[in-house]
Amino acid sequence: MFWKKTGKLSVKAGDLTAFIDEGSEIEGQCTFGGTVMLNGTMRGAITCTDTVIIGEKGIAHTVIHARAIVISGQVVGNLTATQRLEMRGPARVFGDIEAPVVVMEEGVIFQGHCQMIPEAGAPTASAAHRDLSVVPLKR
Numbered sequence: 001m002f003w004k005k006t007g008k009l010s011v012k013a014g015d016l017t018a019f020i021d022e023g024s025e026i027e028g029q030c031t032f033g034g035t036v037m038l039n040g041t042m043r044g045a046i047t048c049t050d051t052v053i054i055g056e057k058g059i060a061h062t063v064i065h066a067r068a069i070v071i072s073g074q075v076v077g078n079l080t081a082t083q084r085l086e087m088r089g090p091a092r093v094f095g096d097i098e099a100p101v102v103v104m105e106e107g108v109i110f111q112g113h114c115q116m117i118p119e120a121g122a123p124t125a126s127a128a129h130r131d132l133s134v135v136p137l138k139r
Contacts, residue, residue, distance in 0.1 A: 015034040015035060015050075016034065016035045016036075016037060017032055017033055017034030017035060017036060017050075018032055018034075018035075018036040018037070019036075019037045019039075020036070020037070020038045020039065020040040020042065020058075021039050021040055022039050022040055022057050023040060024039075024040030024041070025040060025041045025042075025043075026040065026041070026042050026043070026044070027042075027043045027044055028043075028044045028045075029044050029045045029047075030042070030044065030045070030046050030047070031046075031047045031048070032046070032047070032048040032049070032050070032052075033048075033049055033050070034048075034049070034050045035048075035050045035051040035052075035053065036048055036051070036052050036053065037053045037055060038052070038053065038054050038055060038058040038060060038073075039055040039056075039057040039058045039073075040057075040058065040059075041058075041059045041060075042058075042059070042060045042061070042062050043060075043061045043062065044062055045062055045063045045064075045065075046060070046062055046063070046064045046065070046066070047064075047065045047066070048064075048065070048066035048067070049066075049067060050066065050067050050068070051066060051067060051068040051069070051070065052064055052066040052068075052069050052070070053069075053070045053071075053072075054069075054070070054071045054072060054073045054074075054075055054091075055072055055073055056072045056073050056090065057073060058072070058073035058074070059073060059074045060073070060074070060075045060076070060077065061076045061077060062075070062076075062077045063077045063078050063079075064077065064078075064079045064080070065080045066080075066081055066082070067081065067082050067083045067084075068081055068083050068084045068085070068086075069081045069084075069085045069086070069099070070086045070088065071085075071086065071087050071088065071091040071093060072088045072089075072090070072091050073091065073092075074091070074092040074093075074094075075091075075092070075093050075094070075095065076094045076095060077094075077095045078095045078096045078097070078098075078112075079093070079095060079096070079097045079098070079099075080097075080098045080099070081097075081098070081099035081100075082099075082100075082119065083099070083100065083101065083119060084099060084100070084101040084102075084103070085097055085099035085101070085102050085103070086102075086103040086104075086105075087102075087103065087104045087105065087108040087110060088105050088108070089105045089106055089107030089108055090107050090108070091105075091108045091109070091110075092108075092109045093108070093109070093110045093111070093112065094111050094112060095111075095112045096112045096113045096114070096115070097110075097112060097113075097114050097115070098114075098115045098116075098117055099116065099117070100116060100117055100118055100119040101116075101119075102114060102116060
């Protein structure tokens with residue numbers, strides 16, 4: 001009675017739900033509900049509802065889909081972030097990236113294509129575009 005679960009635990013944004021440290025190797029498809037920190041080696045695919053952090057010791061041969069991605073280690077594979085993607089020195093990224101906001105610090109090595117897409121729910125360029133050559137006058 002005392003140990004009975006009353007339901008699923010909720011994960012708050014920013015909560016660290018997984019930490020894969022040095023010496024750990026994971027292969028396959030992983031899905032995370034919160035923030036995941038990778039300092040080990042990963043081969044496969046990562047899907048995350050919050051943030052994926054690849055630490056300086058982290059090596060990922062993977063496809064990553066997440067809200068935010070922060071890379072300080074090495075990633076070989078395509079990355080898709082729905083909100084933000086940061087590459088911090090000394091990151092090494094070999095693959096295509098797609099995100100509405102891309103931040104690349106000095107010292108980063110990046111080989112691939114970058115596509116900056118509008119964030120979901122954000123107004124598109126055509127909707128936000130206004131012809132500034134015509135100025136309405138009040139009478």
